[in-house]
Amino acid sequence: MSPITMTRRGLLGGALALAAPRLAGAEPGGSLTVVLESEAVILDPHATTAAITRSFGYHVFDTLFSMDAKGNIHPQMVEGFVAGADGLDWEFTLRDGLAWHDGAAVTAADCVASLRRWMPRDSLGRMLLASAAELRALDARRFALRLRSPFPLMLEVLGKPNAPVPFMLPERVIRAAGEGRITEITGSGPFAFQAGEWRTGDRMTLLRNPRYRPRAERADFLAGGKQVRIAQLVLKVMPDDGTAATALLAGEVDYMQYLPFDRIAQLERNRAIRVMQLGGIDMFQGNFRLNHASGPFTDPAVRRVLWKLVDQAEILQAIGIPERFSVRACPSFWMCGAPEETAAGAEAAQVSVEAARAALGRTAYRGEPVVMLQTSGSISQIAGQVLAAKMREAGFTVEEQVMDWGTLLARRGKREGWSLFPVYSNGVDMASPLNHFYVANNCADYPGWSCDPAMGGMLEAYAAAPDAAARRPIAERIQRAAYDLVPSVMWGQFSRPAGYRTRLRELIPSSFPIFWQAAV
The missing domain is CATH 3.10.105.10 (Dipeptide-binding Protein; Domain 3)
Structure with a gap:
């Protein structure tokens, strides 16, 4: 990933850079079995800064804005926005057709409730909250944020990938949770969590969300069109790195987020495995x-x-x-x-x-x-x-x-x-x-x-x-x-290089485990 761009010029200039025709692809199918850094035990994406919860969150939930590999921020759930000349009045419009995993429409009221829940729990969110005078839904797809004083990093904050990420949740789920953690894991992201198939200490299953509407742009890190090309993603729990590396070599798993350093040379010699080396x-x-x-x-x-x-x-x-x-x-x-x-x-x-x-x-x-x-x-x-x-x-x-x-x-x-x-x-x-x-x-x-x-x-x-x-x-x-x-x-x-089987194609290179573009 390139250094983060924090300037407004970089932000707005990059917003058009992803534009491209919708990617063509075969009907989604197949299953991936992956071993991530640890087991996801906290599924409430606003409740912790744990990276594994964020990895889970990016697949199950969605964000208003997202960051590309160059650090530019792009609209994600948002179709467009208008900022007043004085920098105090902001209006956001959601994309048409967004839906929660249960089929209910995503509304501006859901987004307002999500932001109100997230802001006090995050360091940058608290700064935004201190500047905010009013946050309200205007109609089903539009909401407005009125500031007391200009907040130059508005879109960078709404699109930040740092945990806790400002993921959007259904308003009814937030109300049911009260001051506690959410217990119903319903998002609007590219994958849907299967509560009935969760086996603590063994595996978690995410299925392709058929209601998800990817953006038309090409995928770029966390931004762009998240086009799911697999039917099922299995998060396998293997606490021992050596056991997981052996399973990768044997083809029992397709991807391992963190390879043990003492096995990298062996893995690099295997033609059926690729090692992802990253920097910066x-x-x-x-x-x-x-x-x-x-x-x-x-x-x-x-x-x-x-x-x-x-x-x-x-x-x-x-x-x-x-x-x-x-x-x-x-x-x-x-x-x-x-x-x-x-x-x-x-x-x-x-x-x-x-x-x-x-x-x-x-x-x-x-x-x-x-x-x-x-x-x-x-x-x-x-x-x-x-x-x-x-x-x-x-x-x-x-x-x-x-x-x-x-x-x-x-x-x-x-x-x-x-x-x-x-x-x-x-x-x-x-x-x-x-x-x-x-x-x-x-x-x-x-x-x-x-x-x-x-x-x-x-x-x-x-x-x-x-x-x-x-x-x-x-x-x-x-x-x-x-x-x-x-x-x-x-x-x-x-750096901790990831390893994956060569049957896994079009994997987005990143220290974040990202599987919405992956194909088998």
């Missing part, structure tokens, strides 16, 4: 997310000690990531090779166990347990093990607790009982101060609960800046503040 924002950023709400890391001085203990090159080597798939040391919160790349504040990250031990001795830390949550079998578990060893050398008491990802998601939602956890995220989720999970959710009710009021003002200034040149120095100031606050500590930038 299609890479991942590993982070240790710290809990500022309870435990030793409530003390900023203790948090800052970790900058002296995380050796990115050492962690990537321990995981076994080949150099061709990694950046050996990246000091930028906003990804290396991305538009906002910067080393501002990185002087704090001088790795030295001796210096860390001395710095820890100057804090109020007195041996309290640091509880590190780790995902069993994940490469992030290895990252955690490397840091835990270094922390013990420096004088920390570390308690490592290993669990599956679903359990970790539940545990991290509680303010007590954990201190940090290792995780990695798509580069597109981390390439800007406004979407970086651990910076953008500053002073929000978001696991980790990091908060710097001054950073909040800087984030608002970044969002209000008129262009990329004006945003860059603000991004540098935000990063300096982040090095001081320590919402997270980066443990490396790398």
Whole structure:
């Protein structure tokens, strides 16, 4: 994926770039069996930032706008929109014929309810909400948004791929859920979830949605015409990467999202398998997310000690990531090779166990347990093990607790009982101060609960800046503040290549698993 384009010129200029005749193809048929990063256990697309929920969401739900591979934003469910000259009045018109999986028509009221539900749950959504004066349906297909002050990133926010994505849901489903998670998974996307065929711990089945009306443009990343060419998509649960790679070699599965690094050479030699290698924002950023709400890391001085203990090159080597798939040391919160790349504040990250031990001795830390949550079998578990060893050398008491990802998601939602956890995220989720999970959710009710009021003002200034040149120095100031606050500590930038059988054709190259164009 190319760097994200945030300018209005790029946005509007790119809106016409996808125009092309509707793709011709045979009647959809066949089945794909895929192994994704983990099992989808949270199906409410507004309820979590988990990437697996987003992957599920993009197949089952739909968005008002979507991003192409160059970072341009295009209408998706929206047929057209009008923005007032003062930037305060916006009117959106939905495409005709949109329908929910149960056959009911998608209405403007559904979209209004979805936006109202999503905005308070997302960092960028909260910024939009703070600028909004009124959001209402005008008729079945039109809704209006009136702002108190101009919001330059309006369409970028509505079309952002960062979780939680502003997916559209039926108003009745939202009302039934109240303040809780939705329990009926009804979307308007290209695939329909089959609740009766869901076997937790084994598989999930999505069927082609016959009511889905793809756009006429060609597909481009998350934008354009999502023309489903298969009848069934089976999401197979295989927690062990080695077992999944063996199943891929045997032809028992068609696609594996994350190949184990020690099997890549073997897989590349097999003529029936293709390895998808990606770079730039299609890479991942590993982070240790710290809990500022309870435990030793409530003390900023203790948090800052970790900058002296995380050796990115050492962690990537321990995981076994080949150099061709990694950046050996990246000091930028906003990804290396991305538009906002910067080393501002990185002087704090001088790795030295001796210096860390001395710095820890100057804090109020007195041996309290640091509880590190780790995902069993994940490469992030290895990252955690490397840091835990270094922390013990420096004088920390570390308690490592290993669990599956679903359990970790539940545990991290509680303010007590954990201190940090290792995780990695798509580069597109981390390439800007406004979407970086651990910076953008500053002073929000978001696991980790990091908060710097001054950073909040800087984030608002970044969002209000008129262009990329004006945003860059603000991004540098935000990063300096982040090095001081320590919402997270980066443990490396790398790519995780996907692998797929050659019978799978026209797969969209992306770190996001995308199957609506795939054919067999």
